[in-house]
Amino acid sequence: MNMISKKRIAAAALSLLCATTAYSQEKVxxxxxxxxxxxxxxxxxxxxxxxxxxxxxxxxxxxxxxxxxxxxxxxxxxxxxxxxxxxxxxxxxxxxxxxxxxxxxxxxxxxxxxxxxxxxxxxxxxxxxxRARIIVYNKVRVKREDVATYESLADPVNKGKVCTRSGAHPYMLSMIGSMIERNGEAATEKWAQGMVANFARPPQGGDTDQIKGVASGECGIAVANSYYYARLLRSTKSEDREMMNKVGFVWPNQEGSGTHxxxxxxxxxxxxxxxxxxxxxxxxxxxxxxxxxxxxxxxxxxxxxxxxxxxxxxQQMGKFKAENVSITAIGKNQIAAQKILDRVGYK
The missing domain is CATH 3.40.190.10 (Periplasmic binding protein-like II)
Structure with missing residues (x-):
């Protein structure tokens, strides 16, 4: 085999190697x-x-x-x-x-x-x-009209009824970041103080735990992501069906800014x-x-x-008015949200 043929074969092999490498990169x-x-x-x-x-x-x-x-x-x-x-x-x-x-x-x-x-x-x-941040309430302990907005959770009428997960959890920080964007830091801090005053128990657990707490009566009200609520509604377990019969939910702030x-x-x-x-x-x-x-x-x-x-x-949960707040703004506000929670003792 002459030198020219060897060079052609080497070039073809290199070309094939490059093509194979490119192909494998595209396919992963x-x-x-x-x-x-x-x-x-x-x-x-x-x-x-x-x-x-x-x-x-x-x-x-x-x-x-x-x-x-x-x-x-x-x-x-x-x-x-x-x-x-x-x-x-x-x-x-x-x-x-x-x-x-x-x-x-x-x-x-x-x-x-x-x-x-x-x-x-x-x-x-x-x-x-x-996913939406909904308000879940105990049908026996709480009137639906008393929990129409996120802001209403801090009202004196709901003292001793409110349960949430940790304020430091991103779900809560994002919700509070949205409130800062809509209402300002001063109003949001006043709301956070009211929330702490209305706690039924210290913040703990996840969103499903909040719904269970409302169903058991330990809590009167909680906030949870909508897909947790929907997941329990879709459950075929008898205990879940019994639990969900005891609770209702609200799309908050429908007369104003819309649900977070x-x-x-x-x-x-x-x-x-x-x-x-x-x-x-x-x-x-x-x-x-x-x-x-x-x-x-x-x-x-x-x-x-x-x-x-x-x-x-x-479809059963129905349509709702969603807020139109920039998700980027909500993310940026998390730092201010955490500082507010630290100041009011919202753990």
């Missing part, structure tokens, strides 16, 4: 997800069927994922990061864990108030599903090795089919208006 997506819902599995497998891109998934809570990203730094294999709650998304953005994305699909389908980051450079994260909503969202990781696949995955999650999965699988609402949810419990 590394997903870091704080979502831990079994119904999401179908979402991911459908994406692979449609695109041929295989998903390598790491699941952990938000704090663990963030710590992992910090430790990995520039060597992180993460392509897409899915987090739950505006406060967590904002923190990750401020830490520089995301990169801006310009996508006509995402910008058309995801409302501007549910995107985060400098829109001029491209959003750094996108809300993919929403929060998001689960996604972003392209700062050092994503498969950026094109990452953007394609986020665009897929903004599609009607994936959006319907969020509603039907985990009792969340689609962020895309054209998506059709066939969840009977969400």
């Amino acid at each position: 997506l590394n997903l870091y997800s704080a979502r831990h819902y079994q119904t999401d599995d179908q979402l991911y497998s459908n994406f692979t069927k449609q695109t041929g891109i295989r998903i390598n998934r790491i699941e952990a809570d938000d704090a663990a994922l963030m710590e992992r990203l910090r430790n990995e730094g520039k060597n992180s294999p993460a392509d897409v990061i899915l987090l739950v709650d505006a406060a967590r998304l904002w923190r990750a953005q401020v830490e520089g864990q995301f990169q801006p994305v310009r996508s006509a699909v995402l910008e058309e389908r995801i409302p501007a108030n549910l995107r985060g980051g400098d829109e001029g450079q491209g959003a750094q994260w996108f809300g993919l599903s929403t 909503i929060n998001v689960a969202g996604g972003a392209v990781a700062k050092y994503a090795p498969h950026r094109e696949a990452a953007v394609k995955f986020l665009e897929y999650l903004a599609g009607d089919e994936a959006q319907a999965y969020f509603a039907n699988g985990n009792n969340e609402w689609p962020v895309v208006s054209s998506a059709v949810a066939k969840n009977p419990v969400l």
Whole structure:
């Protein structure tokens, strides 16, 4: 074999190697997800069927994922990061864990108030599903008209009735961040003082624990994310059905600003090795089919208006007026929210 032939073979081999490497990169997506819902599995497998891109998934809570990203730094294999709650998304953005994305699909389908980051450079994260912060009340102990708003929870009529999870939890920080945006810091601090005065017990447990506390009568009122309530309504367990017969719920602030909503969202990781696949995955999650999965699988609402949810419990809970507060503003206000809670002793 002459020298020219050897060079041609070597060049062809190198070309094939490069093509194979490029192909393998396009066909893999590394997903870091704080979502831990079994119904999401179908979402991911459908994406692979449609695109041929295989998903390598790491699941952990938000704090663990963030710590992992910090430790990995520039060597992180993460392509897409899915987090739950505006406060967590904002923190990750401020830490520089995301990169801006310009996508006509995402910008058309995801409302501007549910995107985060400098829109001029491209959003750094996108809300993919929403959940509402509802008020749950004991039908025997509490009058529905006494809990029509978040602000009413601090009224003297509700003294000794209110239960919540820890004020430091992102769900609570985001709700209070929304109140700061709407009412200002001074009014929100006065409200927080009233909440502390109305506690039935020290803040503890998760949202499901709050609903159980209301059903048992230990609490008269609680706040919880809507999908926890819907999940219990869908339960086939007799004890859950009995429990839910004892409680009702309110869409707060329907005569004013509307009910506080929060998001689960996604972003392209700062050092994503498969950026094109990452953007394609986020665009897929903004599609009607994936959006319907969020509603039907985990009792969340689609962020895309054209998506059709066939969840009977969400339909049973009915329509409501949602607040129109920027999710980015809610995230930024978490620092002020935490300071308020510390000052009033809301643990």
